[in-house]
Amino acid sequence: MTSAQASSAQASSGPRRRSWAELPRETREAVEAHVGPVTEVERIEIGERSDIASVLEAPGGRIFAKGVPADDRQAPWLDNEARINPYVAGLAPRLLCRVLAGGWLVLGFEHVAGRHADYSPGSADLVKLAAALTALEDLPCPDVVSRRIEGRWPELADRPHAVTGDALVHADLNPGNVLVTEDRAYLLDWAGACRGAAWTEPAMLVPRLIAHGHSPGDAEAWAAQFGSWRHVTAQALGTLAAAESDRWDRVAAQWPYPRIVRTAAAARTWRDWRLARR
Ligand SMILES: Nc1ncnc2c1ncn2[C@@H]1O[C@H](COP(=O)(O)OP(=O)(O)O)[C@@H](O)[C@H]1O
Ligand SMILES: [Mg+2]
Structure with missing residues (x-):
């Protein structure tokens, strides 16, 4: 799906996401401590749970990051996803980092070009x-x-x-x-x-x-x-x-x-x- 298609799907299917740059600096720096300096390549509009979902370019390759405010009712769900990831390694993209910083919970995954x-x-x-x-x-x-x-x-x-x-x-x-x-x-x-x-x-x-x-x-x-x-x-x-x-x-x-x-x-x-x- 192109980002234009994703945007139009999102317009009718869920709340607006934030961009990577809108995250607190502390949160972004904590992610970068794991994957190196990043730039946002694409904000992914489609999806349900996360307030941010972005493809980021990092020195080791692209990553997919999703996150919610740490006190959001979705945060325990995101933590579930982090906990289960090692057990579904052959089926899901690999979790690269879990960051709790600056009032946000962010998961970074291996990016899948699909x-x-x-x-x-x-x-x-x-x-x-x-x-x-x-x-x-x-x-x-x-x-x-x-x-x-x-x-x-x-x-x-x-x-x-x-x-x-x-x-x-x-x-x-x-x-x-x-x-x-x-x-x-x-x-x-x-x-x-x-x-x-x-x-x-x-x-x-x-x-x-x-x-x-x-x-x-x-x-x-x-x-x-x-x-x-x-x-x-x-x-x-x-x-x-x-x-x-x-x-x-x-x-x-x-x-x-x-x-x-x-x-x-x-x-x-x-x-x-x-x-x-x-
Ligand atoms: N590892 C990944 N690599 C590339 N794109 C991804 C990856 N994980 C998720 N996405 C994209 O982001 C969208 C939202 O991700 P998802 O994990 O389903 O979050 P949400 O909880 O917001 O639904 C997916 O529909 C997909 O398009
Ligand atoms: Mg989803």
Whole structure:
């Protein structure tokens, strides 16, 4: 995505970010103590959580930096992402530094020269994403991940076992969190990673695929390529589809950005398709 495209996407999808130069000098100097003197190459407008997201040029190469004020409610999420990074080294860009200085928390990552994944039918990016998810299914869930997937759906409070498990689940694989290069896909933004049933990862991708033009049947067929799908029952899928649809409706009510509204509509489509198959 070009920065112009990113800017126009951002205009309709989230709050404005700050530039690197707007950070306190103390914060910038603390980052530079790790990576050397930097200049901002690009301010990345797309994304959700961070107040700053920039590509920086440093003597050792480009880095991607994201950060929030240390007292911001997003700061613990960013710290989650820093803690989990060593355990997902083969899937995510490598964390180069974590800096808490000048009232800001900033993470510096290896820069990936890629583009956001295309989730539309027939996209080769989905093959790369599938390879990454297959590798993810083989990773143990590290102890640093304490968030449990069932907490995502209040409607499952009386039957959490439908989605509980001990797998590592990224839980937010929107295309903006997947960077694709010539040979692979990188999974970004692990701040909200959870412990749960492995099949919930491909299942939560079903509404996203539908939102990008797949039929419910095709989206589920894509999800069915993963080993974890072998253990899922139609009942569990129906339960998750309904809970995920309710959740997306809540998200869309709070943040009615076009891509969220589209995903909420897709989640309803999936839920209704599941219901009709009973
Ligand atoms: N390591 C990286 N290299 C290059 N670009 C990146 C990297 N990490 C993230 N980005 C870009 O920045 C955007 C926002 O990053 P992300 O980690 O998803 O932050 P947020 O929490 O704000 O969503 C991504 O959609 C991607 O375009
Ligand atoms: Mg993101």
